[in-house]
Amino acid sequence: MAANKDLPKREAIASKFKWKLEDIYSDISLWEKDFKKVKGIAVQISGFKGKLADSPEMLLDCLKMSDEVLSLNDKVFVFARMKRDEDNGNSTYQALTDRASTLATEVFAAVSFIVPEMLDIPEDKLLSYTEANSGLSVYLFTIQENIRQKGHILSDNEEHILALSAEISDAAGDIFTMYNNADIKFPYIKDEDGEEVEVTKGRYVAFLESKDRRIREDAFNAVYSTYKKMKNTLAAMLTSNVKKNRFYAMVRKYPSAIGASLDNDNVSVSLYDNLIETINKKLTLQDRYLKLRKKVLKLEKLHMFDLYVPMVEEFDRKIPYEEAKAIVLEALKPLGEEYVEFLQKGMDSGWIDVYENQGKTSGAYAWGTFKTHPYVLLNYQDTINDVFTLAHEMGHALHSYYTNMTQPYVYSEYKIFVAEVASTVNESLLMRYLLPRAKSKQEKAYLLNHYLEEFRGTVFRQTMFAEFEKTIHEKVEQGEALNAQELCDIYYGLNKKYFGAAVEVDEDIAMEWSRIPHFYSSFYVYKYATGFSAATAIAEKILTEGEPAVNKYLEFLKSGGSNYPIELLKIAGVDLSSPQPVQDALNVFEKTLDELEELLG
Structure with missing residues (x-):
């Protein structure tokens, strides 16, 4: 090697x-x-x-x-x-x-x-x-x-x-973190050049985007065969976390773990249920998109490992980190000179940890404290996805930066419910910047595909995760057992419901629950879907209304945790107590899909 x-x-x-x-x-x-x-x-x-x-x-x-x-x-x-x-x-x-x-x-x-x-x-x-x-x-x-x-x-x-x-x-989550980041080792697979390469969580994403289907399938099998070897231990970890949530809900006199979790944001369980119901009614939109993917990729069957490869093969662009920084700075200019100035400062002043190394925590996040400037962890791989991740995490970072400049400590920690809004506004603005600058039909189609993928991953997929969390907590609260087989059966059934009309739902996807860190921050993932919906509306206002909308949005960023999340979003002009923002976001998905279908014939 x-x-x-x-x-x-x-x-x-x-x-x-x-x-x-x-x-x-x-x-x-x-x-x-x-x-x-x-x-x-x-x-x-x-x-x-x-x-x-x-x-x-x-x-x-x-x-x-x-x-x-x-x-x-x-x-x-x-x-x-x-x-x-x-x-x-x-x-x-x-x-x-x-x-x-x-x-x-x-x-x-x-x-x-x-x-x-x-x-x-x-x-x-x-x-x-x-x-x-x-x-x-x-x-x-x-x-x-x-x-x-x-x-x-x-x-x-x-x-x-x-x-x-x-x-x-926190033991269950801590044990999972150490296993998932420090101890787990995946097999080697052969890359495009026939060389043996170790699969890592960072490389897994790139492998699933490979044009070579053999590599995609090998990486998929390598990851899930590894988790499967520890399925009973991983099931014990997740079940322990669910039981922990049930315990704290009971001692605090809540009717359910989900009720206890959502009450922290003063959010009704009906909002959670309405999200699942709204998305379930529109799964035909995802089916339609996935059938287009199958057609464009010229596949007899679309498998789970075929869901992330770009559909437009002709457009293959590596984007070095320095170029990504320049793109993001330009794309976010609609947010005003001050925002861009702070963004530049963060990129040039040691806020960001860019590349993957041995033992480094996977994925990406923004973090920090009231007494420090924000920090961003990346595992940058030179893809367009990584450019969007940079914009996303810097959205979190600047939300914290604005909040900490304005609010006292007691309100410096804004709720997760609103956290994903700032990050996704940045992604929406980046997409709107890139689309008209596409140099070819293929590049434009690639970007539209990327947007639909972001939407699918953030709204449809995270809602599926949310439904999984709700189901497994209900099982425990009803006195039922949760073991590895039960978790796999529930998760596989949801994949069949969400993907089955268009995709060959591979058996190994039943193990995917075992590698999702967010399941240890319970009832978190639904906020990605609601946040994406709110961000779609806010980005549209910024681009169409200009400075007045920007000022309202910056006021929202400065508000931190000084009010309930639903009320804070109203400052920026969005009311998530209604299912309308989610429905409006789905309409954007449909219009984008219409455009991609037209481009690709």
Whole structure:
């Protein structure tokens, strides 16, 4: 095997393509100093116990100290975890992350008395405190939100116990992360040149986009045969996570795990159900698209491993990272000079970790803390998909950047429900930038195909994931067992429903549930679909209305978590309490499909 086919070690990556975590801590001694400081404040805050009703000033001092310890704890944890993400096999940063995780549990336990004790104060008196002290007025929304959820907040002692359980409750997800990022090894397959190449999660995406069907099938089989060997262990991990969710829902007096999860956003379960129902009614649109794919690829049968290869074979463009940066900067100019200035700053100032290396966490994310600038992890592979990923993750990063410049710590963490909006607005604007600049019919068709793929993956696929999550939680809540075979049967059945009219649903796809990290952040994925729908509407407003729409959108980005997600989106002109945005997005999908069908004959 050629040496250059091996995944490089971390030290072989040029520094200009690595994020600068030294902007958080220039050396470990500074991390250790803050680690000790957090421990000290966590002990100190207990001095407020039993005193929050004494005066508005006492309550304010306690809330300020809570913000201080939580924000500093965030900084300690994020640094350790991102250092581990550089190379999950690095034992030094495994240990640092473990220590940070234990510390976080101690901190959450230390502050766990605040909300129950605050809610023991009569509601009228508590609200009058916010009027009597201007410093407390900052906390008005969070106080009102705690009052809304009062029926699900337990006693001081009970909340303390739940806080202490956080570390062990995350065990299933932590075990999956270590297996999926550090321990799993896939077989080698032969590439286009006949050379043996190790399959990795980063390369898997590129393999599925290969024009060579043999490579696509080999990669597909390599991945799922590997997960299948551990199917019972993986099933135990996921089932444990589901049972954890059921436990916390029960102790907090929610009727279901989904109800508990959605209540954090003040979102009705009917919104979740309406999404699934709306998409299920329009599966014929996906069938139509997939049948076009089968026709264009000239395949007798369309298999699951044929779903990601570009349909337009003539257009094959490698996009180096520096070119991707320039494209994204141009594409996002409709968002205004300030936004582009911040975008350029992020790209040039060590916010981004670009390339895959041995042990690096797969996929992509944006992260950071209130006390740091945002960071972005990529595994860039020179494809058009990676350009869209860059735009997507920088959307998250700048959402955080705007929020942290504007909001106090207590509202700096916006809800996941709105998080995918900022990222997908960027993707929509990028697509609208690229389409009219297509240099040929083939390039335009490629981009339309890409957009439909993004839509299929974000709306149809994530809704299927959401339906899977809802089903497996209902099974456990009804007292039924979840084992590997049951999980495979449920997942395979959903694939038959979502794809079966147009695709040969391969048996091995039944194992796909075992490799989806988002299933350990339960009831998360539906927000991709609703976020995509909202972003489609916002991007359209920005392009047609110009500066007024941009100003509303930037106001939304600056709002952080200062209101309920549904209300924040109304600032940008979208009302997701109605199923209309999802239906409107499906109409865009249909129009795009019409255009692609016309181009490809």
